[in-house]
Amino acid sequence: MTNTPHSNLYQLMSDNKSLRYLDTHGDSYSLSDLATSLVLPSVRGLAFLYLDNSIESVSLLLHFFREDWAIALLPPNMAVPFKEKLELRYQPNLIYDPQRGILKGYTKALWHHKNGLFYADKQLEQQLHPNLKLLLSTSGTTGSPKFVKLSEHNIIANALSILDYLPIRPTDVTPLNLPLFYSYGLSVFTSNSIGGGKLVCTNSEVMQKEFWREMERFGYTSLAGVPYVYELFARLGFLKKEHPHLRYLTQAGGKLNKELLAQFAQYAREKQLDFFVMYGQTEATARMSFLPPEQLIDKLGAIGKPIKNGQFTIDPESSELHYSGPNVFGGYAEGPADLQHFDAPRSLATGDLARQDQDGYYYITGRLKRIVKLFGIRINLDEIEQMLASQFPDKELVCVGTSDKYISICYVDPNVQQETIKELLFKRVHILPQVIRFQQLPTILRTSNGKIDYHAMTTLISDSSELVH
Amino acid sequence: MNNTEKLHQAFAQGLSIPTSAIHTDLAYQGITAWDSMSHLFLIAALEDTFQIQIETEDILEMSSYQRITAVLKKYDISI
Numbered sequence: 001m002t003n004t005p006h007s008n009l010y011q012l013m014s015d016n017k018s019l020r021y022l023d024t025h026g027d028s029y030s031l032s033d034l035a036t037s038l039v040l041p042s043v044r045g046l047a048f049l050y051l052d053n054s055i056e057s058v059s060l061l062l063h064f065f066r067e068d069w070a071i072a073l074l075p076p077n078m079a080v081p082f083k084e085k086l087e088l089r090y091q092p093n094l095i096y097d098p099q100r101g102i103l104k105g106y107t108k109a110l111w112h113h114k115n116g117l118f119y120a121d122k123q124l125e126q127q128l129h130p131n132l133k134l135l136l137s138t139s140g141t142t143g144s145p146k147f148v149k150l151s152e153h154n155i156i157a158n159a160l161s162i163l164d165y166l167p168i169r170p171t172d173v174t175p176l177n178l179p180l181f182y183s184y185g186l187s188v189f190t191s192n193s194i195g196g197g198k199l200v201c202t203n204s205e206v207m208q209k210e211f212w213r214e215m216e217r218f219g220y221t222s223l224a225g226v227p228y229v230y231e232l233f234a235r236l237g238f239l240k241k242e243h244p245h246l247r248y249l250t251q252a253g254g255k256l257n258k259e260l261l262a263q264f265a266q267y268a269r270e271k272q273l274d275f276f277v278m279y280g281q282t283e284a285t286a287r288m289s290f291l292p293p294e295q296l297i298d299k300l301g302a303i304g305k306p307i308k309n310g311q312f313t314i315d316p317e318s319s320e321l322h323y324s325g326p327n328v329f330g331g332y333a334e335g336p337a338d339l340q341h342f343d344a345p346r347s348l349a350t351g352d353l354a355r356q357d358q359d360g361y362y363y364i365t366g367r368l369k370r371i372v373k374l375f376g377i378r379i380n381l382d383e384i385e386q387m388l389a390s391q392f393p394d395k396e397l398v399c400v401g402t403s404d405k406y407i408s409i410c411y412v413d414p415n416v417q418q419e420t421i422k423e424l425l426f427k428r429v430h431i432l433p434q435v436i437r438f439q440q441l442p443t444i445l446r447t448s449n450g451k452i453d454y455h456a457m458t459t460l461i462s463d464s465s466e467l468v469h
Numbered sequence: 470m471n472n473t474e475k476l477h478q479a480f481a482q483g484l485s486i487p488t489s490a491i492h493t494d495l496a497y498q499g500i501t502a503w504d505s506m507s508h509l510f511l512i513a514a515l516e517d518t519f520q521i522q523i524e525t526e527d528i529l530e531m532s533s534y535q536r537i538t539a540v541l542k543k544y545d546i547s548i
Binding site: 206207209232236422426433 | 507530
């Protein structure tokens, strides 16, 4: 075991005497039960961890919180060619991936009596900045080599700010119902490991009966969800039922539509639950602001106020929302050379446009970058457009996002192969064909200097879709 | 179109997979195309195709091809 001056996340977790990790059988483990010894090939290296939410994954993650290694948390269901490409680029010293039986250039080892660990045959001496602890992706399973660089200090600072406003208690029973490789899911894990009670390690999803059985059996005291999860809750009759153990709900990862939010707000008031609307980004470790539950109905649609130790400013010219605080990341990595550096920007430019009301509450009014958030995952429309342009060079395909529900692909040429485009987007970037709309237009709108006028295109598409409905 | 064909059409439409990929062993999370996101699209496609309103508790029950056919029986649709 190694200790550096800034490595004390594990210490904070060990100080929590109520902390227990439960598997789906209900077997309970303490932190020291789980963070058993693992032989590592060096004092400091880079590990790629394809983590699900099982007790085995949690156990490994805890182990790496105790070690001075840098870790990348990745989705286990990423397509194998994407995994291979990423590994080729970053050359991790260790990989955890129970889904693959063999890995070229790596030697297999067991973890919890099962396959999954791989040690690199050639142990590269990685040039890692001392502050670098965690690499997270913001693009889901698309296999983008771009990572957000975070330090242990970032993780601790954000978890402590979250503990400052969420009613996390030692008697809590909290499910890991969001993925650990997702910043929001990881923040549920870290904040509850420091201040909560029981954490239930489960891969059950809200769309499965097991999840609701486990909820009843363990008596979950809170649930976390992106807008899509709350849409599922509503469709699954959540608002018509009693959930006696539930004390609070959190929602982040995008804007929940106002109508649904109002329904949940009403439900929360009737059942005396706290409903926390929160706002954040992976670049801020996870959380930047929250709306106090008692303000939910008065300030419906607001992202609230900054968390403890955080500040918002709005750029007077662009209206872009900036955030500063101890949880702001150390820059992006696009390859191994970037791992040597860790430079926090003075403030994080969120890419969101915002306004502040007379009571000091912040509201998101739009986005600076052309981004849509589908199912909690950021999709950059410019990148999609560039990809389509390289695949279909003779067609002009313009991507427009009018809401966080669909991507509209606009075109003029009637010979556009819609099925091929859908298939490509699903295969390459895992965008469901169901959320792609095609729109033939008489012309692509342009500004006076010949650039595509996305603003006008978006207005045009929104107007025409209103006519359809 | 008989009910099996209709069911396959709903699968193809809901999960965006070719009809050739549809077989009786299909299960939730068994293929990448069938996840929590596409499940609601599948439910909507089944509702459309068979002109039914699927109850909340049945949504969770319909986690495989076989279970879907079993639940559809409740709605007087035999495959």
